[in-house]
Amino acid sequence: MILSAQSTDKQVNKITRQLFLSVYEPADVIAMGQEKLEKAVSSVNYYKMKAKHIFQTAELLIEQGGEVPESTEDLLKLPWVGEKTAKVIQYVLYHQPVIAVDTHVHRVANRLGIVQTTTPLQTSKQIEKAIPKQWKTIAHHALILFGRYYCKAQKPKCEECKLQSRCEFFLKSTKVEISCGS
Numbered sequence: 001m002i003l004s005a006q007s008t009d010k011q012v013n014k015i016t017r018q019l020f021l022s023v024y025e026p027a028d029v030i031a032m033g034q035e036k037l038e039k040a041v042s043s044v045n046y047y048k049m050k051a052k053h054i055f056q057t058a059e060l061l062i063e064q065g066g067e068v069p070e071s072t073e074d075l076l077k078l079p080w081v082g083e084k085t086a087k088v089i090q091y092v093l094y095h096q097p098v099i100a101v102d103t104h105v106h107r108v109a110n111r112l113g114i115v116q117t118t119t120p121l122q123t124s125k126q127i128e129k130a131i132p133k134q135w136k137t138i139a140h141h142a143l144i145l146f147g148r149y150y151c152k153a154q155k156p157k158c159e160e161c162k163l164q165s166r167c168e169f170f171l172k173s174t175k176v177e178i179s180c181g182s
């Protein structure tokens, strides 16, 4: 997660494919050393700062027993961990039914009227109540992919979208067009 800030998935995946061959847990990061870690991640933006943050996080986790915390409260106490990162960890590592909200989830959830919010943090709180527990794991990826490739920020593919009749954004925009045209 630290590596991904201001970097593309492609850049990060290229690094982690190699890095994860030897690094599985905080102790492996410490054994590698900060300098070697810097070299290993040097193809992402801000790699020196990111390597430092990864190293410091590994040190902190070891101090706390070597395990990544599971609760939201404990995760948010870690440096560089916000609401979204905490939920990604809970979802990926601990298989908890939570929805991590990125820009795509925030936009799509608002367009469809699942939530009515102005910030991703507000969406993160509201969406947990709006989506039933059994749908959360699938909803997380479905909303991200739908937003990334279909319901894009600019020029969403509304003409071919099967959710038109349920989409508040679409219904509002067509209403405006009709009233302007009449």
Ligand code: SF4
Pocket (backbone or CB within 6 Å): 111, 112, 150, 151, 152, 156, 157, 158, 159, 161, 162, 163, 164, 167, 168, 169, 170
């Ligand atoms: S109708 Fe358009 S804005 Fe609404 S969900 Fe579909 S693509 Fe997104």
